[in-house]
Amino acid sequence: MSSSDARSNAPAYLGLGSVLAVALCTLWLALVGHLDLYINPRYSVFTIVLAAVAVPASIAGLVVIARGHGHTHGDDADEHEYEPDHDHGRRRPGRGRAVRLALGGAAAIVTVGVTVSMLVLPPTTLSARTAQQRSVDSATLSNATGSDAAVSLLGSEGVDTSQYGVKDWAALIRQTTDTTALVGKQVRLSGFVVPGQDGSFTLTRFVISCCAVDAQPVGLGVVTDAGDRPDAVPDEGQWVTVTGALAANPDQSADARIVIKAAKVTEIAQPKDPYEY
Known part of the structure; x- marks a missing residue:
């Protein structure tokens, strides 16, 4: 040639x-x-x-x-x-x-x-900084991040929430007009930390519909008893498991009406599959 x-x-x-x-x-x-x-x-x-x-x-x-x-x-x-x-x-x-x-x-x-x-180069996951840039604490939640079927309302004690993830709870909270039925529900969820103020943070996961390019961060606010000890909040991006109960948000000016009142926050390693779908 x-x-x-x-x-x-x-x-x-x-x-x-x-x-x-x-x-x-x-x-x-x-x-x-x-x-x-x-x-x-x-x-x-x-x-x-x-x-x-x-x-x-x-x-x-x-x-x-x-x-x-x-x-x-x-x-x-x-x-x-x-x-x-x-x-x-x-x-x-x-x-x-x-x-x-x-x-x-x-x-x-x-x-x-x-x-x-x-x-x-080793593959890396989307970061807490990316979650902040994509408005993890936004009050809106696209249909792409909801469950395949509508998340069951929790008015009945027979509803099994043991398999609910951050995505499911975030979708439910934003879709429910009367959140009083959610107060007191026990949760145990894992995600990474996006820091807030006064001992609070957002427990966050990325939800992928198709690929990482369209990943949308979803999160739940977490309040602790460390309001006067901000150093007790885990570092930004640290993966944690939060155990506690849903409660009315003490910050009435916030968009999120429900937060997790943490009884225990445990630092963990990033899971093998860090995303929700």
């Missing part, structure tokens, strides 16, 4: 190479158990199957191009990619071609950089 052929096929090489890199990274994340840090588990099988198909398909495409079967009219195209150089009596590359080559090279560098980063 001539140099002009290689140049004309550069976009195809870059495109197929990018697909191959992303597919390999996806399979690697699935192999080491980190894929759930990026996408909702319900899409894991579908994503893995697509990646498994993409690897041989992209390799086959690269082989076809390398053998020259993907080249069409490259020489004719090259005639239009050069401008005459009247000063030296020879042709020089056209400006459009130079721009495409530069952009292709930059894209290749970015692709390789992202691939190496995913393989070398």
Whole structure:
């Protein structure tokens, strides 16, 4: 294959190479158990199957191009990619071609950089700072963060809340007009700390609908008996398990009407799966 052929096929090489890199990274994340840090588990099988198909398909495409079967009219195209150089009596590359080559090279560098980063750097979860930036304490809660079915109202003692997570309680509190039925309900929930004021903090989890890009933070306010000891509140981003009871928010000006009155706050390690779905 001539140099002009290689140049004309550069976009195809870059495109197929990018697909191959992303597919390999996806399979690697699935192999080491980190894929759930990026996408909702319900899409894991579908994503893995697509990646498994993409690897041989992209390799086959690269082989076809390398053998020259993907080249069409490259020489004719090259005639239009050069401008005459009247000063030296020879042709020089056209400006459009130079721009495409530069952009292709930059894209290749970015692709390789992202691939190496995913393989070398350890995956990280979304942080408490991100939760603050995305308004974790907002009074609104999108349908994407609610349960698949409506969360059961708690007017009946027969309702089992043992499997409720931060997302479920946050959705229930915001959807219930009369929150008096919630007061006194015992909870034991885990999440990370977004600090508040006067011995309070927000117990927070990220909820993923599709992937980490659309992750929405949800949280429940937690009040402790450490109002005069702010140093007793766990550090920002620390994962904790809070045991206590739901209570009316002592801060009447706050949007959240219900908070957790903590009886015990225990620091824990970040769980293997830090998100809710």
